[in-house]
Amino acid sequence: MDKFTGKIWVLGDDIDTDIIIPTEYLALKTVQDMAPYAFSPLRPELAGQLNAGDIIVAGKNFGCGSSREQAPEIIKALGIKCVIAKSFARIFFRNAINNGLLLIENEKLRDVVSEGDEITITINESIEHQGNQYPITSLPQNLVDIINAGGLVKAMQKLNNVENG
Amino acid sequence: MGMTIAEKIIAAAAGVESVKPGDIHTVELDRLMSNDGTTHLTIDMYNKLRKPRIADVSKLVWIMDHNVPCDSVKTAASHKKMRDFAKEHGIQFYEGAGVCHQVMMENHVTSGELIFGADSHTCAYGAVGAFGTGVGCTDYLYAMVTGKSWLLVPETLKFNLTGKLNDGVYARDLILSIIGMIGANGANYMAMEFGGEGLRTLNMSDRICICNLCVEAGAKTALMEVDEITLDYLKAHGREPKHNFKSDADAAFAKVYDIDLSTIKPIVAKPHFVDSVVDAKECVGTHIDEAFLGSCNNGRIEDLRVGARIIKGKKVHPLVRFLVVPASAEVYRQALAEGIIDTFMEAGAIVMNPNCSVCWGSCQGVIGENEVLISTGTRNFKGRAGHKDSFVYLASAATVTASAIKGEIATADRI
Amino acid sequence: MGFTIIEKIVRNNTGKEVHPGDIVTVNVDRVMIHDIFIPFVASKFEEMGFTKIWDADKAVLIYDHLVPASQVDDTRHFRIGNEFVEKYGMKNIHRSDGICHQLMTEAGYVKPGDVVFGTDSHTTTYGCVGAFSSGIGYTEMASILGTGTLWIRVPETIRVNITGKLPENVMAKDIILKLIGDLGADGATYKALEFAGDTVENMTVASRMSMSNMAIEAGAKCALFTPDEKTAEYCGITLTDKELDLAGDADAKYCKVINYRAEDFVPVMACPSNVDNVKPVSELAGKEIDQVFIGSCTNGRLEDLMAAAEILKGKHVAPFVKLIVTPASRKIYKEAAANGTMAVLAEAGAIITHPSCGLCCGRTGGILTDGETVIATNNRNFLGRMGTSKVNIYLASPKSAAACAIAGKIVNP
Numbered sequence: 001m002d003k004f005t006g007k008i009w010v011l012g013d014d015i016d017t018d019i020i021i022p023t024e025y026l027a028l029k030t031v032q033d034m035a036p037y038a039f040s041p042l043r044p045e046l047a048g049q050l051n052a053g054d055i056i057v058a059g060k061n062f063g064c065g066s067s068r069e070q071a072p073e074i075i076k077a078l079g080i081k082c083v084i085a086k087s088f089a090r091i092f093f094r095n096a097i098n099n100g101l102l103l104i105e106n107e108k109l110r111d112v113v114s115e116g117d118e119i120t121i122t123i124n125e126s127i128e129h130q131g132n133q134y135p136i137t138s139l140p141q142n143l144v145d146i147i148n149a150g151g152l153v154k155a156m157q158k159l160n161n162v163e164n165g
Numbered sequence: 166m167g168m169t170i171a172e173k174i175i176a177a178a179a180g181v182e183s184v185k186p187g188d189i190h191t192v193e194l195d196r197l198m199s200n201d202g203t204t205h206l207t208i209d210m211y212n213k214l215r216k217p218r219i220a221d222v223s224k225l226v227w228i229m230d231h232n233v234p235c236d237s238v239k240t241a242a243s244h245k246k247m248r249d250f251a252k253e254h255g256i257q258f259y260e261g262a263g264v265c266h267q268v269m270m271e272n273h274v275t276s277g278e279l280i281f282g283a284d285s286h287t288c289a290y291g292a293v294g295a296f297g298t299g300v301g302c303t304d305y306l307y308a309m310v311t312g313k314s315w316l317l318v319p320e321t322l323k324f325n326l327t328g329k330l331n332d333g334v335y336a337r338d339l340i341l342s343i344i345g346m347i348g349a350n351g352a353n354y355m356a357m358e359f360g361g362e363g364l365r366t367l368n369m370s371d372r373i374c375i376c377n378l379c380v381e382a383g384a385k386t387a388l389m390e391v392d393e394i395t396l397d398y399l400k401a402h403g404r405e406p407k408h409n410f411k412s413d414a415d416a417a418f419a420k421v422y423d424i425d426l427s428t429i430k431p432i433v434a435k436p437h438f439v440d441s442v443v444d445a446k447e448c449v450g451t452h453i454d455e456a457f458l459g460s461c462n463n464g465r466i467e468d469l470r471v472g473a474r475i476i477k478g479k480k481v482h483p484l485v486r487f488l489v490v491p492a493s494a495e496v497y498r499q500a501l502a503e504g505i506i507d508t509f510m511e512a513g514a515i516v517m518n519p520n521c522s523v524c525w526g527s528c529q530g531v532i533g534e535n536e537v538l539i540s541t542g543t544r545n546f547k548g549r550a551g552h553k554d555s556f557v558y559l560a561s562a563a564t565v566t567a568s569a570i571k572g573e574i575a576t577a578d579r580i
Numbered sequence: 581m582g583f584t585i586i587e588k589i590v591r592n593n594t595g596k597e598v599h600p601g602d603i604v605t606v607n608v609d610r611v612m613i614h615d616i617f618i619p620f621v622a623s624k625f626e627e628m629g630f631t632k633i634w635d636a637d638k639a640v641l642i643y644d645h646l647v648p649a650s651q652v653d654d655t656r657h658f659r660i661g662n663e664f665v666e667k668y669g670m671k672n673i674h675r676s677d678g679i680c681h682q683l684m685t686e687a688g689y690v691k692p693g694d695v696v697f698g699t700d701s702h703t704t705t706y707g708c709v710g711a712f713s714s715g716i717g718y719t720e721m722a723s724i725l726g727t728g729t730l731w732i733r734v735p736e737t738i739r740v741n742i743t744g745k746l747p748e749n750v751m752a753k754d755i756i757l758k759l760i761g762d763l764g765a766d767g768a769t770y771k772a773l774e775f776a777g778d779t780v781e782n783m784t785v786a787s788r789m790s791m792s793n794m795a796i797e798a799g800a801k802c803a804l805f806t807p808d809e810k811t812a813e814y815c816g817i818t819l820t821d822k823e824l825d826l827a828g829d830a831d832a833k834y835c836k837v838i839n840y841r842a843e844d845f846v847p848v849m850a851c852p853s854n855v856d857n858v859k860p861v862s863e864l865a866g867k868e869i870d871q872v873f874i875g876s877c878t879n880g881r882l883e884d885l886m887a888a889a890e891i892l893k894g895k896h897v898a899p900f901v902k903l904i905v906t907p908a909s910r911k912i913y914k915e916a917a918a919n920g921t922m923a924v925l926a927e928a929g930a931i932i933t934h935p936s937c938g939l940c941c942g943r944t945g946g947i948l949t950d951g952e953t954v955i956a957t958n959n960r961n962f963l964g965r966m967g968t969s970k971v972n973i974y975l976a977s978p979k980s981a982a983a984c985a986i987a988g989k990i991v992n993p
Contacts, residue, residue, distance in 0.1 A: 018962040023942040041964025061766035067701040069717030095717035152719045160629030234946035236650045241949035261931035498926050515676045518931045530648040533655035552652045
């Protein structure tokens with residue numbers, strides 16, 4: 001999956017973790033149980049509209065707020081291929097990487113796209129939107145290692161010599 | 166032919182000389198209590214009326230107690246509806262003051278009154294000789310709009326109390342024993358009247374506890390003879406009796422029970438029925454996950470004192486959640502002043518704000534699948550305290566506290 | 581070339597000089613897990629193939645978000661937590677003693693210079709005693725439980741100097757809200773905040789805690805205060821030279837330096853629905869309110885309750901307005917009961933709950949509905965945090981909150 005194309009959903013600045021998944025649903029047993037409530041304070045219909053392979057494009061400080069790891073897990077469970085934002089909050093960033101959810105920081109894209117547009121992403125290279133290219137900066141090596149291992153759980157399984165992890 | 170207390174109150178409220186069981190009368194109501202369990206439904210119906218009006222707003226008392234503080238967006242909407250309506254119509258309104266029946270006893274109810282409450286445990290008001298009965302929202306709405314309602318005059322079961330409860334035995338053991346004896350439908354449609362020398366040994370807190378639970382035997386209302394203890398209680402709360410009725414010597418009772426209080430033992434009502442009453446000793450050793458000391462039945466200062474005396478210097482079992490919930494803000498302040506709140510906090514209890522708490526089972530201390538609760542609440546129906554597959558045992562404040570310490574059902578004499 | 585506090589803590593921890601941007605592996609001194617996430621931590625830990633906790637005494641499990649349980653599946657978290665504690669020999673567990681961040685400092689789990697991670701974003705709190713503490717997700721927590729280590733990127737530091745005497749009725753909460761407003765909700769993302777100046781030196785540890793607690797609302801990785809005698813007394817320790825040295829050097833390199841005069845602060849509120857939407861209370865005065873919440877790991881300490889009680893003494897909460905008070909810990913509750921604060925609050929009509937996260941985490945404790953307005957002393961006013969998305973949440977100091985409760989509308993304390 002070095003290159004993929006997807007339909008985008010556009011969100012604003014400061015999309016906090018309580019918007020991504022309100023606390024009311026945090027004690028549900030599985031991430032699948034929680035997924036229908038994703039983004040419900042802001043756009044209650046959104047979780048039902050997302051399709052596998054879609055991409056979220058947002059403003060600054062995406063994922064700010066709590067440490068709830070359900071936030072990136074749910075986004076992944078909803079089939080979102082990657083989140084592009086002007087910037088990410090740090091706990092969300094770590095949690096997303098640890099769960100193998102691709103995040104891309106880009107200052108410009110959010111201001112030129114419209115919801116429903118298609119964009120094409122070439123990993124570690126660029127984003128293409130309506131003929132324009134936006135470069136992607138590459139991640140630090142230790143994060144690449146976690147992603148390459150398939151997330152932090154898999155990386156730890158390797159450490160502990162767990163078979164068929 | 167003489168009349169019982171219930172008959173006399175109905176006759177007075179209906180403006181007639183005498184009534185007899187089976188008669189249906191239109192009665193003037195003295196007070197109408199409603200809480201956040203159902204008031205929003207009443208308001209919805211009220212708003213559908215063609216020309217709605219409240220007959221006499223001074224009779225209405227609305228109390229927020231079931232889900233306080235509010236625990237969900239759904240409840241928040243119902244609460245707002247109730248609060249806004251009360252504000253708009255100038256209805257006497259309480260929030261955070263405690264469980265409705267305790268708030269009513271502390272602030273409103275007096276002897277001889279006829280009161281409808283949109284809550285089954287409204288029969289508690291019989292403790293001061295008032296005819297309190299629980300109604301649904303339709304009946305409540307009719308009474309709210311007209312100031313009146315109709316009542317079928319109930320037959321009366323008389324409980325003639327003698328002797329005195331032994332140390333370590335409480336009013337709660339008594340009423341649960343009575344319910345066990347007559348069964349959960351043993352007083353269906355009837356009034357339960359308490360009198361006799363034994364009644365003089367029971368304080369107002371005991372009396373409220375007894376009357377409150379009579380609905381668990383199906384009773385329409387519960388009534389106690391007015392005596393010095395009643396009058397002192399009313400006086401201390403700044404109220405005069407409206408009537409001071411006693412049953413006539415030749416009043417007709419459906420049945421008379423003589424109960425020697427000294428024969429009552431600590432009991433436990435087992436899941437899932439209030440009348441599944443057994444000697445507490447039979448349940449000793451039963452694992453528990455949670456214990457609850459509180460409710461309109463057993464959350465008064467006297468009950469908290471019983472629990473505090475037992476737990477002082479001891480600790481709640483580490484795997485037990487022990488919820489202590491005073492029945493009213495007045496009780497809380499008194500308990501705070503007496504150091505009782507500190508005793509429970511020191512012991513590791515969870516002390517919540519006055520409200521229905523886990524007795525209502527939807528807001529605080531909800532129990533999970535297969536969990537076991539021992540409670541001073543009013544009911545042990547299946548699912549009452551949380552998960553549909555969970556278990557509730559009812560017992561006295563003493564037994565509940567002792568169990569919280571042991572981590573299993575225990576009697577206070579073994580702690 | 582000097583160092584900032586965070587650079588010194590990481591250097592002391594790893595044994596080598598570090599600079600912002602370095603990626604290093606730190607040895608973890610303490611971890612905190614709370615009830616909401618324990619099921620996930622437990623399952624990830626086992627899925628990763630670990631069979632023992634690297635050092636069980638360094639792990640603390642605290643039940644606070646779900647106490648008392650308000651939904652039928654909540655107690656499942658307690659059951660899983662109890663099993664985990666039993667299975668892996670953990671001793672440090674609090675089942676109903678209060679909010680995790682309060683307990684971590686109050687019960688002595690955190691010392692100056694420690695490196696601490698918690699499964700809660702407000703773990704930044706422990707910077708109040710000069711510890712590097714930060715929030716992480718449950719997967720990373722599971723990996724720390726197994727390895728005792730975590731990689732971090734050494735953050736740049738924003739230095740905040742505050743000097744002078746605070747006006748009356750201005751509390752530490754007003755300072756941190758003002759700072760977040762000035763920095764923006766992402767103004768300190770990936771960075772450390774470092775507080776200095778005589779105003780913070782004169783502050784109680786409790787006040788410092790309100791500030792370090794909320795640093796995450798500007799995106800900060802941590803927020804640090806230099807340990808001093810107050811810290812030593814609070815922690816019940818004598819400070820070592822190494823701990824006393826946890827101050828930013830005069831020639832340390834900061835990515836930004838912000839200077840405030842204490843006299844310039846006024847009571848402020850964070851307006852709906854962003855923590856950085858900060859305005860002076862005077863500009864908001866007159867807005868009708870429905871509820872006031874005094875509590876949380878930000879502002880549920882004894883000094884907060886006492887500040888509120890001072891304003892509420894002899895007065896009563898406005899009709900149809902609820903005042904909900906949730907102390908941050910059992911110890912605080914007991915102290916407030918002993919010194920008469922609880923009696924004052926109860927007389928004023930407060931609804932006093934057991935110490936827990938309560939309304940701040942939005943599962944129970946005073947949920948609101950469309951069109952309602954709440955003045956709250958906690959740390960977040962996000963959309964939908966305390967009920968529907970049409971609830972207006974204003975964040976304020978305990979003094980401001982108490983004054984509003986009496987007036988039934990927003991007023992300057």
